[in-house]
Amino acid sequence: MATKGEVIRCKAAVAWGPGKPLAIEEVEVAPPKAHEVRIKVVATGVCHTDWEYLYASGKGMTYRPFPLILGHEAAGIVESVGPEVTQFSPGDKVIPLFLPYCGECERCRSAKTNLCRKNWENTQAGVLADGTSRISHQGQQIYQFLGVSSFCQYTVVPDTSLAKIRSDAPLDKVCLLGCGVPTGYGAAVKTAQVEKDSSCAVFGLGAVGLAAVMGCKTAEAKRIIGVDVNPDKFERAAQLGATDCVNPRDYNEPIQEVLQKMTDGGVDYALECVGSPAVMTAALEATTEAWGTCVIAGWTETEVMDVKVIKILMGRTLKGTYFGGWKSAIDVPKLVDDYMNKKLKLDELITHNLPLDQINAAFDLLKSGKSIRSVISLQVDT
Numbered sequence: 001m002a003t004k005g006e007v008i009r010c011k012a013a014v015a016w017g018p019g020k021p022l023a024i025e026e027v028e029v030a031p032p033k034a035h036e037v038r039i040k041v042v043a044t045g046v047c048h049t050d051w052e053y054l055y056a057s058g059k060g061m062t063y064r065p066f067p068l069i070l071g072h073e074a075a076g077i078v079e080s081v082g083p084e085v086t087q088f089s090p091g092d093k094v095i096p097l098f099l100p101y102c103g104e105c106e107r108c109r110s111a112k113t114n115l116c117r118k119n120w121e122n123t124q125a126g127v128l129a130d131g132t133s134r135i136s137h138q139g140q141q142i143y144q145f146l147g148v149s150s151f152c153q154y155t156v157v158p159d160t161s162l163a164k165i166r167s168d169a170p171l172d173k174v175c176l177l178g179c180g181v182p183t184g185y186g187a188a189v190k191t192a193q194v195e196k197d198s199s200c201a202v203f204g205l206g207a208v209g210l211a212a213v214m215g216c217k218t219a220e221a222k223r224i225i226g227v228d229v230n231p232d233k234f235e236r237a238a239q240l241g242a243t244d245c246v247n248p249r250d251y252n253e254p255i256q257e258v259l260q261k262m263t264d265g266g267v268d269y270a271l272e273c274v275g276s277p278a279v280m281t282a283a284l285e286a287t288t289e290a291w292g293t294c295v296i297a298g299w300t301e302t303e304v305m306d307v308k309v310i311k312i313l314m315g316r317t318l319k320g321t322y323f324g325g326w327k328s329a330i331d332v333p334k335l336v337d338d339y340m341n342k343k344l345k346l347d348e349l350i351t352h353n354l355p356l357d358q359i360n361a362a363f364d365l366l367k368s369g370k371s372i373r374s375v376i377s378l379q380v381d382t
């Protein structure tokens with residue numbers, strides 16, 4: 001492409017500081033270095049985790065350096081590749097990954113985990129392998145969120161943090177496979193390993209929770225109880241497979257007691273997709289003794305949850321899931337196939353399509369519970 005080797009000037013939504021709305025700025029995106037790929041970001045979802053890092057940074061989340069470009073649920077096209085990149089070529093359709101897959105480390109070779117740590121400390125600190133970011137504004141370095149930064153028309157990512165996907169995949173849909181949907185779906189089918197005819201409760205019916213509902217349905221659970229304090233989420237949850245929906249605010253007793261009564265002792269699987277320690281405790285206590293499993297997908301980094309020892313003594317299992325347990329670079333293309341083969345729904349989770357300069361409105365829609373996923377188009381003129 002004509003831009004190969006050049007600095008690209010483009011638009012981005014920059015987070016100048018915690019708690020401040022994003023500002024649309026012109027930024028410079030440097031060419032990729034060794035083992036890096038520069039991509040034209042076509043579409044990005046807006047995930048709750050983006051909001052948390054902007055508005056709860058230093059509270060529930062560890063502090064990340066600013067200025068920062070958020071966004072980590074995206075799809076795009078390879079613009080150019082740096083030296084030593086062998087797996088990607090300009091024009092490839094790709095999904096950037098906040099969880100790497102190097103394929104070589106002990107963890108990548110183990111079936112027990114997906115937590116590859118390639119470039120981990122650097123990408124968590126907002127920089128790439130050489131300790132710097134590829135994005136700047138008038139010469140000032142802008143940190144890259146989780147090494148991705150998809151609220152920018154172009155970005156540069158490590159070649160181990162990128163999945164190549166089929167050329168007929170619609171990028172404005174499969175961007176959801178960069179975070180929320182694999183997380184919720186995998187929480188059910190991979191981490192919990194929900195069994196046929198089992199009973200499940202899904203706490204939180206945003207994109208992550210609705211994807212968990214889909215996972216429970218795919219696993220042929222008999223009962224799938226959606227739990228949310230916002231009843232507007234119930235209709236969509238029912239369409240995707242929830243057999244019952246309950247609002248904790250409709251009851252005087254704790255929601256775990258309500259669920260125990262509904263299921264004669266507790267659910268086989270509870271999936272927490274909210275990110276609240278109190279809900280995590282409720283989810284654990286909503287599971288049945290003997291074999292109940294609680295999986296936490298909701299994201300908080302500094303908070304502590306209460307666990308009554310007796311709950312664990314009596315045979316319950318408490319687990320967490322990061323990116324749904326998927327080995328990112330090899331499993332995301334398979335999830336794209338599942339979507340293309342109509343085994344996995346994405347369109348049903350997209351409630352809004354917005355241009356980049358409406359990004360703060362997308363945050364408002366998410367926080368007010370009016371959206372499931374807003375997909376931001378980065379390449380349209382506004």
Ligand SMILES: NC(=O)c1ccc[n+]([C@@H]2O[C@H](COP(=O)([O-])OP(=O)(O)OC[C@H]3O[C@@H](n4cnc5c(N)ncnc54)[C@H](O)[C@@H]3O)[C@@H](O)[C@H]2O)c1
Binds near residue numbers: 047052205229324
């Ligand atoms: N583990 C991972 O790898 C991973 C990846 C993506 C997102 N996440 C996390 O998953 C969580 C959900 O993300 P999302 O994008 O779906 O968010 P979202 O805001 O779209 O959905 C959260 C839902 O929880 C509901 N809720 C709030 N308080 C509740 C309560 N007390 N009881 C029941 N429901 C309640 C809200 O009404 C909303 O429908 C967040 O914590 C996010 O950070 C984790």
Ligand SMILES: [Zn+2]
Binds near residue numbers: 047048049072
């Ligand atoms: Zn996310």
Ligand SMILES: [Zn+2]
Binds near residue numbers: 117118
């Ligand atoms: Zn690895």
